[in-house]
Amino acid sequence: xxxxxxxxxxxxxxxxxxxxxxxxxxxxxxxxxxxxxxxxxxxxxxxxxxxxxxxxxxxxxxxxxxxxxxxxxxxxxxxxxxxxxxxxxxxxxxxxxxxxxxxxxxxxxxxxxxxxxxxxxxxxxxxxxxxxxxxxxxxxxxxxxxxxxxxxxxxxxxxxxxxxxxxxxxxxxxxxxxxxxxxxxxxxxxxxxxxxxxxxxxxxxxxxxxxxxxxxxxxxxxxxxxxxxxxxxxxxxxxxxxxxxxxxxxxxxxxxxxxxxxxxxxxxxxxxxxxxxxxxxxxxxxxxxxxxx
Numbered sequence: 599x600x601x602x603x604x605x606x607x608x609x610x611x612x613x614x615x616x617x618x619x620x621x622x623x624x625x626x627x628x629x630x631x632x633x634x635x636x637x638x639x640x641x642x643x644x645x646x647x648x649x650x651x652x653x654x655x656x657x658x659x660x661x662x663x664x665x666x667x668x669x670x671x672x673x674x675x676x677x678x679x680x681x682x683x684x685x686x687x688x689x690x691x692x693x694x695x696x697x698x699x700x701x702x703x704x705x706x707x708x709x710x711x712x713x714x715x716x717x718x719x720x721x722x723x724x725x726x727x728x729x730x731x732x733x734x735x736x737x738x739x740x741x742x743x744x745x746x747x748x749x750x751x752x753x754x755x756x757x758x759x760x761x762x763x764x765x766x767x768x769x770x771x772x773x774x775x776x777x778x779x780x781x782x783x784x785x786x787x788x789x790x791x792x793x794x795x796x797x798x799x800x801x802x803x804x805x806x807x808x809x810x811x812x813x814x815x816x817x818x819x820x821x822x823x824x825x826x827x828x829x830x831x832x833x834x835x836x837x838x839x840x841x842x843x844x845x846x847x848x849x850x851x852x853x854x855x856x857x858x859x860x861x862x863x864x865x866x867x868x869x870x871x872x873x874x875x876x877x878x879x880x881x882x883x884x885x886x887x888x889x890x891x
Contacts, residue, residue: 599688605751606744607682607692612675615743620668622739627660663710667703674699700736704729775829777805777818785818793834794862795870796842798822806867813866833887837880838873845883
């Protein structure tokens with residue numbers, strides 16, 4: 599059998615139903631008097647000693663019956679909570695459970711009609727009328743609650759979906775490097791691990807990257823300084839006034855008379871010079887990168 603969604607019978611929603619349904623029923627019964635409580639026999643020994651108006655008696659009995667109905671619902675939902683801890687509840691089981699609640703309340707309303715009202719109707723007729731009226735009265739708040747629960751669940755799912763989409767977009771942005779031109783238009787998007795180096799070429803930058811394990815390069819009109827600021831928090835760091843290098847691709851750090859150079863170990867890709875200005879920061883990034891690995 600198809601299981602009912604868990605949000606229908608979770609604790610918070612059950613509590614909301616226990617509170618909302620009796621309040622709705624009290625207002626409905628007070629306005630429309632579907633159970634003929636206006637026919638209360640004020641001459642009975644049960645009520646004569648109260649010495650209060652018929653209208654107040656009707657209200658008191660109505661409130662009393664609603665409280666009993668609320669107690670029935672609370673006990674029923676408590677038992678349902680125990681049941682669902684061990685078993686999966688199907689639609690058939692849930693509907694049967696609700697039917698038992700309505701049946702129990704109908705019995706209580708029938709007894710109230712027998713005890714407190716002047717009527718010539720038989721018990722079976724009173725029970726049948728109570729059953730129909732109880733079902734119709736509870737149908738409205740139950741339906742309202744279920745619609746609200748479904749809407750609430752859909753909102754929660756939509757919020758979760760948006761959070762996941764935002765996380766995916768963040769992860770995607772973290773995985774790719776976007777290279778923009780001086781007008782702010784994106785000219786290149788490359789996976790971070792495929793970006794090798796960026797070198798200054800007058801009013802352009804030359805972006806070196808791997809594609810199918812082959813080195814490629816593309817010219818973009820922009821200044822190296824702007825790109826360096828954009829990538830400052832990544833492993834693509836400035837190592838020279840004319841170069842940015844991907845720390846993760848450095849294979850060899852070589853010191854010569856002309857200065858310090860790094861090799862990326864890819865044929866066709868030039869060695870990258872390291873100036874004294876950026877030597878310490880590159881060393882720190884290399885140390886941190888080795889520790890992460």
